[in-house]
Amino acid sequence: MAGVTKEQIAKAKEWDLLSYLQAYEPQELKKSGPREYCTRTHDSLKISNGKWCWNSRGIGGRTALDYLIKVRGMDFVGAVEALCGYSTLRRRP
Numbered sequence: 001m002a003g004v005t006k007e008q009i010a011k012a013k014e015w016d017l018l019s020y021l022q023a024y025e026p027q028e029l030k031k032s033g034p035r036e037y038c039t040r041t042h043d044s045l046k047i048s049n050g051k052w053c054w055n056s057r058g059i060g061g062r063t064a065l066d067y068l069i070k071v072r073g074m075d076f077v078g079a080v081e082a083l084c085g086y087s088t089l090r091r092r093p
Contacts, residue, residue, distance in 0.1 A: 009080055013063050013065055016064065017064045021039070042071070065083060068083070
């Protein structure tokens with residue numbers, strides 16, 4: 001059975017949603033205010049101040065990991081692996 005390490009989980013949690021979308025899905029971002037974004041797919045999903053909230057569904061989070069699981073429907077292991085794959089493509093600060 002596939003699994004992920006604590007180190008991989010920690011690395012995946014480093015991705016905030018805005019940074020993830022800017023780096024890998026910039027076409028999905030839409031500016032909706034001076035310091036706020038929404039996504040083109042879900043215009044009630046707002047990203048601001050390091051957090052995101054999908055208002056029409058009443059869910060939210062801080063990380064891209066939360067987003068991939070709660071919005072995209074990925075399983076935990078798949079989401080961690082995806083984000084760790086991205087982090088090997090681009091160094092994070």
